Amino acid sequence: MSEPHVSETKSATTSRPGSATEVATTVNGVAHRSWVANRTTLASFLRDGLTLTGTKVSCELQVCGVCSVLVDGQPVSSCTYLAADVDGRTVETVEGLASGERLHALQQAFVRNFALQCGFCTPGFLMMSKALLERNPDPTEDEVREYLDGNICRCTGYQPIVAAVLEAAAEMRGGRSA
Amino acid sequence: MPEVDAGAEHGTVGRSVQRRDLLEKVTGAAIYTVDITPPGTLHAKVVRSAYAHAQIVRIDAEAALAMPGVVAVVTADDIKDLYPRFGHIVPDHYILATGKVRYYGEPVALVVAETFAAAADAAAEVEVHYSELPAAMSVAEALAPSAPLVHEEAFVVSADESFSAMAATPTLEEVTERTNVAHEVALGWGDVEAALASAHLVVSNEGMKFPMLYAYAMEPYNAIATYADGQLHVISTAQHPFMVRTDLARIFDLPLARVRVQVPYLGGGYGSKSYTKVEPLAAVGSWATGRPVKLVLDVEEAIYTTRADAAEVNVRTAFDADGAILARDIELRLDSGAYADNSPLVLAKAANRCFGPYRIPNLRVRARSVYTNTSPASSYRGFGAPQGSFACEVNLDKAADLLSIDGDELRRRNLVDHGEEILPGKRGLDADLKADLDLVVDSLRRDATQAQASGIGYAVTASDAGAFPVSTAQVRLQTDGSVVVLSGSTEMGQGSRSTLAQIAAEELGVELDVVSVSQSDTATVAYERTTGASRTTTLTGLALQRACADARSKAAEMAAEVFGWSAGEITQVRGGVCGPQERFVAFGEVIMRWFGANAGEITGIGLVRRTGATQKMPPFWECGIVGVEVDVDQETGEIDVRQLVTVADVGFAINPRAVEGQDLGAATQGMGIALFEELIYDGPQLVNPNVVDYRVPRMRDLPAKIDTMIVERRDGIGPYGAKGAGEGALNPMAAAVASAVGRAIGKWPTQVPLTPERVWRLINDLPEAES
Numbered sequence: 001m002s003e004p005h006v007s008e009t010k011s012a013t014t015s016r017p018g019s020a021t022e023v024a025t026t027v028n029g030v031a032h033r034s035w036v037a038n039r040t041t042l043a044s045f046l047r048d049g050l051t052l053t054g055t056k057v058s059c060e061l062q063v064c065g066v067c068s069v070l071v072d073g074q075p076v077s078s079c080t081y082l083a084a085d086v087d088g089r090t091v092e093t094v095e096g097l098a099s100g101e102r103l104h105a106l107q108q109a110f111v112r113n114f115a116l117q118c119g120f121c122t123p124g125f126l127m128m129s130k131a132l133l134e135r136n137p138d139p140t141e142d143e144v145r146e147y148l149d150g151n152i153c154r155c156t157g158y159q160p161i162v163a164a165v166l167e168a169a170a171e172m173r174g175g176r177s178a
Numbered sequence: 179m180p181e182v183d184a185g186a187e188h189g190t191v192g193r194s195v196q197r198r199d200l201l202e203k204v205t206g207a208a209i210y211t212v213d214i215t216p217p218g219t220l221h222a223k224v225v226r227s228a229y230a231h232a233q234i235v236r237i238d239a240e241a242a243l244a245m246p247g248v249v250a251v252v253t254a255d256d257i258k259d260l261y262p263r264f265g266h267i268v269p270d271h272y273i274l275a276t277g278k279v280r281y282y283g284e285p286v287a288l289v290v291a292e293t294f295a296a297a298a299d300a301a302a303e304v305e306v307h308y309s310e311l312p313a314a315m316s317v318a319e320a321l322a323p324s325a326p327l328v329h330e331e332a333f334v335v336s337a338d339e340s341f342s343a344m345a346a347t348p349t350l351e352e353v354t355e356r357t358n359v360a361h362e363v364a365l366g367w368g369d370v371e372a373a374l375a376s377a378h379l380v381v382s383n384e385g386m387k388f389p390m391l392y393a394y395a396m397e398p399y400n401a402i403a404t405y406a407d408g409q410l411h412v413i414s415t416a417q418h419p420f421m422v423r424t425d426l427a428r429i430f431d432l433p434l435a436r437v438r439v440q441v442p443y444l445g446g447g448y449g450s451k452s453y454t455k456v457e458p459l460a461a462v463g464s465w466a467t468g469r470p471v472k473l474v475l476d477v478e479e480a481i482y483t484t485r486a487d488a489a490e491v492n493v494r495t496a497f498d499a500d501g502a503i504l505a506r507d508i509e510l511r512l513d514s515g516a517y518a519d520n521s522p523l524v525l526a527k528a529a530n531r532c533f534g535p536y537r538i539p540n541l542r543v544r545a546r547s548v549y550t551n552t553s554p555a556s557s558y559r560g561f562g563a564p565q566g567s568f569a570c571e572v573n574l575d576k577a578a579d580l581l582s583i584d585g586d587e588l589r590r591r592n593l594v595d596h597g598e599e600i601l602p603g604k605r606g607l608d609a610d611l612k613a614d615l616d617l618v619v620d621s622l623r624r625d626a627t628q629a630q631a632s633g634i635g636y637a638v639t640a641s642d643a644g645a646f647p648v649s650t651a652q653v654r655l656q657t658d659g660s661v662v663v664l665s666g667s668t669e670m671g672q673g674s675r676s677t678l679a680q681i682a683a684e685e686l687g688v689e690l691d692v693v694s695v696s697q698s699d700t701a702t703v704a705y706e707r708t709t710g711a712s713r714t715t716t717l718t719g720l721a722l723q724r725a726c727a728d729a730r731s732k733a734a735e736m737a738a739e740v741f742g743w744s745a746g747e748i749t750q751v752r753g754g755v756c757g758p759q760e761r762f763v764a765f766g767e768v769i770m771r772w773f774g775a776n777a778g779e780i781t782g783i784g785l786v787r788r789t790g791a792t793q794k795m796p797p798f799w800e801c802g803i804v805g806v807e808v809d810v811d812q813e814t815g816e817i818d819v820r821q822l823v824t825v826a827d828v829g830f831a832i833n834p835r836a837v838e839g840q841d842l843g844a845a846t847q848g849m850g851i852a853l854f855e856e857l858i859y860d861g862p863q864l865v866n867p868n869v870v871d872y873r874v875p876r877m878r879d880l881p882a883k884i885d886t887m888i889v890e891r892r893d894g895i896g897p898y899g900a901k902g903a904g905e906g907a908l909n910p911m912a913a914a915v916a917s918a919v920g921r922a923i924g925k926w927p928t929q930v931p932l933t934p935e936r937v938w939r940l941i942n943d944l945p946e947a948e949s
Contacts, residue, residue, distance in 0.1 A: 054206020103374030118671025119203030157842035
């Protein structure tokens with residue numbers, strides 16, 4: 001069996017000497033400062049430490065894309081990215097996508113297009129798609145497929161996801177959404 | 179005011195309404211089991227077998243117990259006063275390996291600690307001493323004369339009569355001589371030998387191999403159990419909470435009513451979360467420590483927990499000169515792994531489904547499920563059907579070539595008609611497969627290239643689906659006219675929360691917005707046997723329709739009492755009842771007048787059992803009609819799926835977009851089987867128990883053309899003529915892709931997945947690589 005990656009945050013300060021790091025980070029616009037065990041992954045820090053459970057974990061090998069979040073705007077696999085490494089950086093997760101009650105254009109388009117079923121992969125797809133559209137506001141269908149090829153969905157067969165991303169891109173270019 | 183009757187125009191059903199679960203799923207607010215950690219929770223890590231087959235000599239847990247934060251190490255010795263096994267058909271599955279281990283990765287001990295990290299650290303320090311035994315790693319090894327026995331003892335079969343009702347020929351009698359054959363099924367009629375001897379043409383495909391598969395539901399199995407005060411509360415990733423409850427009650431000798439199994443959103447299931455998985459482990463952890471215990475598997479552990487049955491199939495089909503099938507003779511062997519789980523039913527279904535929805539005057543099917551020292555096999559979407567259809571549909575295309583008849587025409591000449599029996603005494607076919615096949619073939623041919631290296635393939639399957647018809651539902655009408663639906667069917671992504679709301683809104687004549695649906699909590703919702711075999715829309719839907727009818731007539735009776743109306747003066751109308759002089763009284767007003775307060779509710783109950791419309795098995799046939807066009811790179815053997823065409827013959831689509839989504843999802847998983855997916859054992863363990871080496875379809879594998887068609891002939895027994903959906907398109911995919919590749923390269927594949935290497939070897943007449 002593979003080594004488990006998830007670590008605890010609450011007993012971090014009482015574990016082995018030198019095994020914890022102080023981290024100052026901004027997550028979805030909220031500043032946090034805390035001690036984390038060195039081996040704590042970003043996913044564990046978000047889910048167990050900050051109870052931001054919207055970010056999911058699946059393969060733990062950074063190949064399924066489920067745990068994708070943005071660190072300083074760059075997509076990373078939070079299952080293998082260490083929490084200690086977000087010190088001084090900003091993190092965006094699915095919980096930060098909407099502005100208050102108003103859903104992000106991507107969230108709206110995913111719902112409209114039935115671009116999810118079980119929803120477990122969806123937070124990762126949304127964050128990757130956000131990163132894509134920030135770099136390339138007008139992607140072709142092939143560019144969407146290329147960029148999201150690292151995100152696995154077992155339910156939908158992907159076609160509705162491609163449609164949703166293209167639709168959200170068009171809407172965002174029209175300036176009608178966040 | 180329009181009356182609620184069958185002739186009324188549908189208001190809510192038949193429309194692609196926005197699925198209600200999607201909003202909370204896109205914001206991250208949706209709660210899955212893995213997101214729940216009650217206060218005081220301990221965390222568990224499983225110590226797993228390092229051998230495929232070995233005696234457990236001794237377990238040393240002292241070092242682990244001495245580690246910081248460790249609360250308990252539970253082994254088989256600790257739970258021997260409980261009923262230490264589970265299994266809904268054969269209770270052969272030890273919670274913790276007892277005496278010996280039967281596969282690499284089998285749970286041997288459970289470490290329970292204050293944190294997950296502490297449990298994981300300590301699990302590595304539990305020393306298990308083994309004495310290795312010879313192992314049976316394949317069906318061939320397991321059936322060899324001197325094969326080691328995976329199970330020395332026979333267990334009394336605990337399946338009820340519903341099991342035999344789902345198998346065409348139940349053969350669950352006690353086995354006298356112990357072998358590794360877990361189960362056998364024989365099915366057939368007529369004189370196969372005579373038909374083979376006198377046929378114009380006999381076409382055979384021998385040794386057709388279907389791989390071991392992992393469903394890869396992206397949320398791995400996990401559970402939280404709390405055992406306290408003689409009550410057990412489990413939150414888990416179970417598709418069938420009521421069946422898990424039965425296993426748990428037996429383990430702890432508790433009344434069913436003192437076991438509560440609750441299932442929030444599932445991160446995928448596809449059958450792999452059917453029946454009991456990690457719940458007993460979490461439960462014995464809590465029983466041993468008196469605190470809530472959470473157990474979350476990683477993907478590798480999940481792969482070793484359940485896979486799909488691998489199959490090897492031999493098929494011979496006899497034809498007359500016009501291509502009419504005279505006989506089929508089919509042998510199926512399933513590699514079912516170390517424990518039975520649902521494999522006996524997978525086997526029975528494989529036997530029922532392998533020969534296809536064709537008119538076959540003489541049939542012989544012999545099927546065996548074999549224990550091996552590999553991970554336990556159980557349900558996966560469409561179970562039994564994909565295993566058999568790969569061999570038997572490719573066999574038809576090979577025959578078509580030899581008969582110089584188009585593959586679709588050969589099928590058309592043999593497909594059963596609407597209403598005709600596929601299995602004697604069972605429900606006749608409730609679909610028009612010839613018309614459906616025409617739609618697929620027309621779409622494929624319309625856009626086909628004339629390229630040399632391309633080929634078209636299609637395949638047809640019909641599955642006796644719907645499972646055993648025991649379903650219940652409840653509706654609770656509220657004083658403000660809103661409605662609560664209670665169902666034991668699990669929302670696992672298929673969209674039942676929306677579908678059930680649509681049915682309730684339709685039946686009661688209320689707005690969809692005022693209907694809420696609560697599901698899958700054995701303590702609070704209505705009983706449902708399973709969430710599988712595409713049954714929810716049909717069977718739970720029927721139960722819900724009846725619950726709504728019950729609520730409406732209760733409202734009418736209460737209105738009669740309150741207003742002094744006679745029964746004949748009252749009509750049931752949308753949202754309430756109508757009395758004399760067209761006096762409309764909304765449900766809410768009926769409730770408040772009857773109770774004499776701004777309080778109370780009406781509960782409607784709906785029950786479904788094997789009677790009336792659901793007397794005949796199966797409740798419905800789930801058909802799979804798919805086609806593909808592929809390009810094959812003759813140099814590399816790489817396959818590009820250019821076209822994917824599916825027909826969902828669903829009777830009536832309550833939410834068409836949701837049906838399309840299910841169909842494309844099923845076809846895509848089927849494409850994964852055809853092209854990529856295969857668990858591979860090398861020695862005692864898998865070489866690819868992870869998502870890097872076990873490749874599933876990705877976005878760039880999407881075919882350039884996708885055509886998903888829905889056919890609605892209202893020929894199902896479900897609400898508005900609906901039948902189940904969601905498995906159909908997976909079942910024939912491996913066969914369709916293999917046939918397309920066969921036509922592209924002029925040689926018929928004998929094995930899926932069709933990896934580039936396999937196709938290249940086939941093109942170049944090279945033998946299959948040694949595994």
